[in-house]
Amino acid sequence: xxxxxxxxxxxxxxxxxxxxxxxxxxxxxxxxxxxxxxxxxxxxxxxxxxxxxxxxxxxxxxxxxxxxxxxxxxxxxxxxxxxxxxxxxxxxxxxxxxxxxxxxxxxxxxxxxxxxxxxxxxxxxxxxxxxxxxxxxxxxxxxxxxxxxxxxxxxxxxxxxxxxxxxxxxxxxxxxxxxxxxxxxxxxxx
Amino acid sequence: xxxxxxxxxxxxxxxxxxxxxxxxxxxxxxxxxxxxxxxxxxxxxxxxxxxxxxxxxxxxxxxxxxxxxxxxxxxxxxxxxxxxxxxxxxxxxxxxxxxxxxxxxxxxxxxxxxxxxxxxxxxxxxxxxxxxxxxxxxxxxxxxxxxxxxxxxxxxxxxxxxxxxxxxxxxxxxxxxxxxxxxxxxxxxxxxxxxxxxxxxxxxxxxxxxxxxxxxxxxxxxxxxxxxxxxxxxxxxxxxxxxxxxxxxxxxx
Numbered sequence: 001x002x003x004x005x006x007x008x009x010x011x012x013x014x015x016x017x018x019x020x021x022x023x024x025x026x027x028x029x030x031x032x033x034x035x036x037x038x039x040x041x042x043x044x045x046x047x048x049x050x051x052x053x054x055x056x057x058x059x060x061x062x063x064x065x066x067x068x069x070x071x072x073x074x075x076x077x078x079x080x081x082x083x084x085x086x087x088x089x090x091x092x093x094x095x096x097x098x099x100x101x102x103x104x105x106x107x108x109x110x111x112x113x114x115x116x117x118x119x120x121x122x123x124x125x126x127x128x129x130x131x132x133x134x135x136x137x138x139x140x141x142x143x144x145x146x147x148x149x150x151x152x153x154x155x156x157x158x159x160x161x162x163x164x165x166x167x168x169x170x171x172x173x174x175x176x177x178x179x180x181x182x183x184x185x186x187x188x189x190x
Numbered sequence: 191x192x193x194x195x196x197x198x199x200x201x202x203x204x205x206x207x208x209x210x211x212x213x214x215x216x217x218x219x220x221x222x223x224x225x226x227x228x229x230x231x232x233x234x235x236x237x238x239x240x241x242x243x244x245x246x247x248x249x250x251x252x253x254x255x256x257x258x259x260x261x262x263x264x265x266x267x268x269x270x271x272x273x274x275x276x277x278x279x280x281x282x283x284x285x286x287x288x289x290x291x292x293x294x295x296x297x298x299x300x301x302x303x304x305x306x307x308x309x310x311x312x313x314x315x316x317x318x319x320x321x322x323x324x325x326x327x328x329x330x331x332x333x334x335x336x337x338x339x340x341x342x343x344x345x346x347x348x349x350x351x352x353x354x355x356x357x358x359x360x361x362x363x364x365x366x367x368x369x370x371x372x373x374x375x376x377x378x379x380x381x382x383x384x385x386x387x388x389x390x391x392x393x394x395x396x397x398x399x400x401x402x403x404x405x406x407x408x409x410x411x412x413x414x415x416x417x418x419x420x421x422x423x424x425x426x427x428x429x430x431x432x433x434x435x436x437x438x439x440x441x442x443x
Contacts, residue, residue, distance in 0.1 A: 056441075091437075094433060098430060098433045101433075105423075108422055109423075110278045110280050110281040110342070112280040112419045113279040113280060115281075115283050115419055117283060117287040122427075130430055133438075134434075137437060146441075150441045153438060154441075
């Protein structure tokens with residue numbers, strides 16, 4: 001019986017590996033250079049102010065408040081749901097653009113003899129940070145809806161700003177103390 | 191009876207692979223892979239004879255030749271690196287660093303283990319020693335494949351076959367050697383059949399992908415080879431940072 005169980009487990013593992021490999025192969029085939037340049041320079045990376053305005057509008061509570069005041073509760077709920085879907089689409093679009101940018105960078109860098117592994121790893125961390133930020137935002141928008149998510153982001157940024165200010169206020173004092181300590185050490189002992 | 195059938199089928203498939211390599215002139219492109227395959231064929235054939243003629247010598251002969259195979263497996267991983275990244279100097283430089291890091295990490299693990307257990311080298315059991323060496327190979331292969339994936343290195347049918355086949359073989363070996371330690375004889379009875387089947391799957395995979403020579407596809411338009419790496423990096427970095435700040439700015443009430 002145990003022999004049969006192990007055989008079944010091994011068979012399932014092999015089938016899984018094959019499925020994974022075939023899916024990966026198909027995905028990579030579809031990821032070939034879209035524009036043929038390998039750089040993906042068609043990506044609109046100069047963030048359009050109109051886009052900024054539109055995206056800011058998605059998160060603005062004004063529209064949601066207006067709909068909530070003027071229409072019935074089911075309509076307001078439907079509006080909130082549609083705004084959430086829109087916000088998530090917007091976030092997905094940005095992630096897609098950044099992914100394309102990184103892919104284009106890797107394709108350009110792979111043949112470059114001047115590549116510096118440490119810098120590539122640092123860039124990898126930047127990308128990871130972006131993915132982390134956007135992933136958290138995705139969850140927050142999905143869970144709370146765009147206006148509340150925006151409030152939360154505003155609050156977090158404000159808090160981060162205050163923390164930075166506090167750190168900046170503390171640091172010079174710290175340096176001063178260090179300088180004083182060093183000066184004391186250099187003074188001849190009487 | 192069944193295990194002898196697996197054994198003979200393996201020998202036949204290995205011979206077919208070598209004949210196709212000679213006919214298709216594949217030895218020129220993947221010399222270390224075929225050296226590995228020749229050693230496996232010779233080993234299987236001689237072990238088959240020893241098993242039936244001098245069964246008492248089978249176990250020492252098996253373990254002695256097994257370590258030679260593991261070392262040749264390392265050479266195979268080296269060949270994958272050399273062939274796949276021959277045209278991609280940047281990715282090759284990255285791979286050297288990542289592989290060196292992984293190698294040092296894995297070897298350190300083995301030495302720390304050996305240091306803590308005075309009976310370890312040449313091994314509490316030969317099984318454990320082989321497993322550790324296989325884990326080193328697996329770590330290197332996974333690191334290499336991750337790099338190929340992230341830098342979108344085109345591999346070609348032959349190289350893909352070698353990587354996937356050998357990857358599957360090492361993965362099943364590590365799984366076997368680990369589970370054998372934990373589960374004991376009941377698992378070994380099942381494994382007598384699972385391992386040869388896995389190996390036959392690998393050989394069939396190699397036969398399909400290495401039937402004839404398939405050159406590694408060249409990118410149609412190699413992007414900005416001459417471009418300055420520093421400026422490329424600075425541009426990408428600033429764009430990723432600006433995307434992140436744009437996200438937060440757009441959401442700010």
